[in-house]
Amino acid sequence: MDKQLHQTLARYFGYHAFKEGQEDIIQSVLHQKDTVAMLPTGGGKSLCYQIPGYLTDGLVLIISPLLSLMEDQVERMKMRGEKRVAALNSTLSFREKQQIIRHLPSYKFLFVAPEALMSEVLLEQLKSMQIGLFVVDEAHCISEWGHDFRPEYSKLGEWREAFGHPVALALTATATKQTLIDTVQTLHLQHPEFHIHSVNRPNIALVKEVHDTKEAKEKRAIELADTLQGPGLIYCPTRQMTEDIAQLVKQQTHERVEFYHGGMDAGDRMLIQQQFINGQIDLICCTSAFGMGIDKSDIRFVIHMSPPQSIEAFMQEIGRAGRDGQASVSVLMYTEEDADIQRHLIQTEGFEDSELDFFLAQLKQMPTIDEKKLREQLMEAGLQETRARMLTHYYLMYQAGPSQLLRKEVKEKLQDRQTEKVRKVRQFQERIVDRSCFRQSLLSYFDEQLDQKESSSSQHCCSSCGLVLSEYEKKDQQLELNEMKHWKTVLDRMFHRTKEAQH
Numbered sequence: 350m351d352k353q354l355h356q357t358l359a360r361y362f363g364y365h366a367f368k369e370g371q372e373d374i375i376q377s378v379l380h381q382k383d384t385v386a387m388l389p390t391g392g393g394k395s396l397c398y399q400i401p402g403y404l405t406d407g408l409v410l411i412i413s414p415l416l417s418l419m420e421d422q423v424e425r426m427k428m429r430g431e432k433r434v435a436a437l438n439s440t441l442s443f444r445e446k447q448q449i450i451r452h453l454p455s456y457k458f459l460f461v462a463p464e465a466l467m468s469e470v471l472l473e474q475l476k477s478m479q480i481g482l483f484v485v486d487e488a489h490c491i492s493e494w495g496h497d498f499r500p501e502y503s504k505l506g507e508w509r510e511a512f513g514h515p516v517a518l519a520l521t522a523t524a525t526k527q528t529l530i531d532t533v534q535t536l537h538l539q540h541p542e543f544h545i546h547s548v549n550r551p552n553i554a555l556v557k558e559v560h561d562t563k564e565a566k567e568k569r570a571i572e573l574a575d576t577l578q579g580p581g582l583i584y585c586p587t588r589q590m591t592e593d594i595a596q597l598v599k600q601q602t603h604e605r606v607e608f609y610h611g612g613m614d615a616g617d618r619m620l621i622q623q624q625f626i627n628g629q630i631d632l633i634c635c636t637s638a639f640g641m642g643i644d645k646s647d648i649r650f651v652i653h654m655s656p657p658q659s660i661e662a663f664m665q666e667i668g669r670a671g672r673d674g675q676a677s678v679s680v681l682m683y684t685e686e687d688a689d690i691q692r693h694l695i696q697t698e699g700f701e702d703s704e705l706d707f708f709l710a711q712l713k714q715m716p717t718i719d720e721k722k723l724r725e726q727l728m729e730a731g732l733q734e735t736r737a738r739m740l741t742h743y744y745l746m747y748q749a750g751p752s753q754l755l756r757k758e759v760k761e762k763l764q765d766r767q768t769e770k771v772r773k774v775r776q777f778q779e780r781i782v783d784r785s786c787f788r789q790s791l792l793s794y795f796d797e798q799l800d801q802k803e804s805s806s807s808q809h810c811c812s813s814c815g816l817v818l819s820e821y822e823k824k825d826q827q828l829e830l831n832e833m834k835h836w837k838t839v840l841d842r843m844f845h846r847t848k849e850a851q852h
């Protein structure tokens with residue numbers, strides 16, 4: 350036990366013991382070793398860069414994928430009294446960004462989206478500073494097949510070198526072996542230390558429910574929202590559905606509900622997230638735009654209207670629940686058509702031959718090779734953002750070769766990507782229809798065996814192991830129900846008596 354570490358833990362965070370894995374990860378970083386760490390959702394990964402930050406010189410640069418996540422982290426650190434923290438992201442005005450960049454030396458912790466590092470001004474300023482620690486949070490996003498297509502992640506290794514090769518720390522809750530390998534390569538890590546822990550979250554009970562129709566799922570979602578102990582999240586596959594379900598829940602229950610998706614104004618999104626964290630909202634109907642990394646301690650249930658596109662995404666999303674360690678539940682609803690719908694969605698991300706030719710021709714005519722500008726021009730030509738990102742990226746990768754080859758290579762890359770996505774959907778689907786223990790089945794995807802000693806008792810494990818969902822219902826509702834029953838009995842008796850009296 351390291352006294353200095355424990356003092357820092359107590360002084361800055363008010364905790365008296367490390368959670369599993371934290372101390373070793375921190376030690377590894379403090380010994381200047383590049384470190385790859387996997388701790389479960391809610392396992393306390395943020396502390397693994399914050400404590401080294403307090404104990405070493407230089408800026409802690411944290412690469413973080415989502416706006417909502419950055420805001421949550423910055424808020425939390427500020428609430429604990431840390432003033433030297435900022436996030437550079439797309440919600441800031443040009444002037445606000447300039448302000449932060451100009452005053453960089455006065456910050457200790459800086460959160461940035463990888464896209465923000467495309468800015469020359471920021472890169473130059475960072476190069477001139479001492480960076481003590483280079484953190485990649487949610488490092489599974491690094492993988493080319495990661496949760497969304499983010500070409501800037503592939504440049505992180507170069508950027509790190511440009512910053513004078515600071516110690517790197519890659520953090521994730523959901524990486525397969527392949528993703529870990531991608532991480533090491535992309536970040537140019539040399540002889541990293543690996544600290545890999547279980548992805549299991551024993552306090553989250555796992556329920557699967559098969560339904561016949563979308564309407565049946567909606568009806569069930571409202572019932573669950575009404576009866577399960579909150580606060581809760583309902584993950585929906587589309588933006589429209591988040592609005593529809595929120596509306597239905599509002600009409601039919603007493604829950605305070607809002608919806609949240611990527612099509613909303615960033616200010617509105619932040620407001621809703623904050624109100625939820627403060628307990629002014631009981632339930633959020635959201636798309637996958639909400640979630641990863643968000644730390645609200647007392648979320649009691651997470652409902653999925655249909656399976657997300659990968660096991661990693663599912664583990665991330667249910668991982669919002671039970672971060673206080675208390676019993677929580679995940680309910681995954683599905684119909685037999687869900688996987689087909691997903692496959693169809695993935696197909697629409699691809700390109701028809703003629704379309705591919707058209708956009709490649711457009712790219713060739715553009716005078717610049719600036720990735721961002723090319724992408725913007727493609728979007729102006731009518732291409733949706735993710736597709737524009739993919740196409741530009743692969744175009745730049747292969748543009749040096751002859752044009753026939755370029756077309757072939759780009760096409761192959763795009764197809765590989767679709768195949769991989771479809772594979773992920775299938776891998777999840779197989780586990781959903783499987784009747785054995787769902788928890789074990791999910792863990793096997795990460796090459797992990799369920800540790801019997803540590804596993805939750807079967808009645809809190811999963812619906813295949815005999816879980817009792819009623820244990821997760823509202824307690825006060827239970828009381829109300831009981832009270833109603835009580836009054837019903839009283840009324841029945843009175844009624845009975847009156848009837849008797851009439852006779």
Ligand SMILES: Nc1ncnc2c1ncn2[C@@H]1O[C@H](COP(=O)(O)OP(=O)(O)OP(=O)(O)O)[C@@H](O)[C@H]1O
Binds near residue numbers: 388393522668
């Ligand atoms: N040593 C500790 N003792 C008690 N609580 C802790 C400790 N370390 C972290 N926590 C708390 O655990 C919660 C989860 O931490 P954190 O958000 O860092 O998790 P995470 O591993 O990043 O999860 P995710 O993968 O979902 O991002 C936070 O509220 C944090 O304050």
Ligand SMILES: [Mg+2]
Binds near residue numbers: 394395486642
């Ligand atoms: Mg986190």
Ligand SMILES: [Zn+2]
Binds near residue numbers: 814
């Ligand atoms: Zn089970």
